[in-house]
Amino acid sequence: MNSIDILLARLDGLSRNDLEHWIAQNWVRPDHVAGEPVFREIDIARVQLILELRTEMDIDEAALPVILSLLDQVYDLRRRMRELAAALEQAAPEPVRQNLLALLARAAD
Amino acid sequence: MDDPYKTLGVARDATQAQIRRAYLKLAKQHHPDLNPGNTKAEEHFKTVSAANDVLSDPETRGKFDRGEIDAAGHERAPKPSYRDYADSETGRRYAQDGAQQGGWSHDDLNDVFGSMFGEGRRPGNAGPARGQDARYTLTTAFLDGVNGATRRLTLPDGQSLDVKIPPGTEDGQVLRLRGKGGEGWKGGPPGDALIEIHLAPHAFYTREGAEIRLTLPVTLAEAVLGGPVDIPTPAGTVRMRIPPHSDSGTILRLRGRGVPAHGGHGAGDLLATLHVVLGPPDAALDAFLRDWKPEHPLNPRQAMEQEP
Numbered sequence: 001m002n003s004i005d006i007l008l009a010r011l012d013g014l015s016r017n018d019l020e021h022w023i024a025q026n027w028v029r030p031d032h033v034a035g036e037p038v039f040r041e042i043d044i045a046r047v048q049l050i051l052e053l054r055t056e057m058d059i060d061e062a063a064l065p066v067i068l069s070l071l072d073q074v075y076d077l078r079r080r081m082r083e084l085a086a087a088l089e090q091a092a093p094e095p096v097r098q099n100l101l102a103l104l105a106r107a108a109d
Numbered sequence: 110m111d112d113p114y115k116t117l118g119v120a121r122d123a124t125q126a127q128i129r130r131a132y133l134k135l136a137k138q139h140h141p142d143l144n145p146g147n148t149k150a151e152e153h154f155k156t157v158s159a160a161n162d163v164l165s166d167p168e169t170r171g172k173f174d175r176g177e178i179d180a181a182g183h184e185r186a187p188k189p190s191y192r193d194y195a196d197s198e199t200g201r202r203y204a205q206d207g208a209q210q211g212g213w214s215h216d217d218l219n220d221v222f223g224s225m226f227g228e229g230r231r232p233g234n235a236g237p238a239r240g241q242d243a244r245y246t247l248t249t250a251f252l253d254g255v256n257g258a259t260r261r262l263t264l265p266d267g268q269s270l271d272v273k274i275p276p277g278t279e280d281g282q283v284l285r286l287r288g289k290g291g292e293g294w295k296g297g298p299p300g301d302a303l304i305e306i307h308l309a310p311h312a313f314y315t316r317e318g319a320e321i322r323l324t325l326p327v328t329l330a331e332a333v334l335g336g337p338v339d340i341p342t343p344a345g346t347v348r349m350r351i352p353p354h355s356d357s358g359t360i361l362r363l364r365g366r367g368v369p370a371h372g373g374h375g376a377g378d379l380l381a382t383l384h385v386v387l388g389p390p391d392a393a394l395d396a397f398l399r400d401w402k403p404e405h406p407l408n409p410r411q412a413m414e415q416e417p
Binding site for chain 1: 190
């Protein structure tokens with residue numbers, strides 16, 4: 001189980017204050033066990049990303065929620081695209097899939 | 110290996126601040142977590158990062174400038190990358206609504222497919238749901254609303270619907286045909302058809318609730334002497350005796366001859382307002398009136414004279 005302390009040790013340049021602030025803002029959403037935040041790998045990677053955005057890329061904190069929201073939407077849409085592709089693979093017979101590919105190839109023109 | 114100065118787009122004598130600015134600009138543009146699925150951006154970001162690793166530290170930059178190391182520098186150790194998690198099932202954790210449940214909502218489907226799947230289906234969630242109600246208007250004859258009728262409604266898709274208009278239907282009333290609306294979703298029941306009835310005006314009937322009114326033209330002789338007349342009613346002609354000396358404007362009430370009884374409401378009455386019609390000129394009538402001395406002389410405008 002990854003506690004705040006483990007995270008602080010794992011990620012260079014991460015301050016407890018910042019991390020607690022990000023959690024309070026709901027930008028990072030760890031599980032809570034006995035009232036203490038517990039981080040999954042995706043949470044850690046997200047903290048790492050926010051840290052990079054803040055430090056390496058000089059992103060203003062005010063801009064952060066905008067970026068995170070758009071980013072979440074992008075990943076959301078990508079997941080939906082994959083679900084759509086999977087559903088089409090199951091539901092659409094081969095000729096339909098071929099037709100679909102041809103139409104999509106033309107859509108870019 | 111590319112020249113790190115060229116990669117970052119800075120001059121060889123650029124200051125550390127200029128190098129950092131150039132790196133930041135490119136990093137923001139090509140960060141792989143911000144460009145999921147874009148392998149070009151990922152490659153570009155690696156090159157930019159490597160160039161920055163060499164040039165951001167004055168010591169390694171000096172070594173590179175003196176030819177002591179080449180641009181490859183050292184590759185960054187792979188770090189946990191957000192996109193690896195976000196771009197898999199795990200990523201649902203940070204989906205926009207924070208929801209964990211799978212399945213596409215109606216709005217999702219509409220977003221992606223627009224009108225392809227039509228408007229008729231509206232699941233509250235992923236489960237079965239009732240179809241949408243369909244709304245139509247049907248204009249029909251005045252008497253259909255009084256006596257009731259069955260009328261065929263042609264739908265926009267070419268299908269038709271038999272609409273049973275019950276007796277006593279009012280103008281603007283909405284009839285509900287159960288199950289004749291949009292199809293259900295995932296086995297849910299279909300919606301209803303809601304049909305707003307419009308009644309066209311009648312040539313001589315008007316209606317107020319269950320009462321029907323008409324103006325009944327009578328001759329001078331019928332008004333003075335009384336007698337049987339035929340009065341049209343929604344249920345057919347009725348013969349009725351007009352009392353003698355019925356003035357123009359007299360209202361005759363025909364009980365139960367208005368809107369027929371329906372759904373617990375008793376039948377309404379028909380109210381006929383008499384209207385005396387003199388007809389074409391008649392020499393005998395003129396002669397009679399010229400010589401006529403009324404038994405009780407009358408000034409019908411007396412009330413108007415007293416009240417200015």
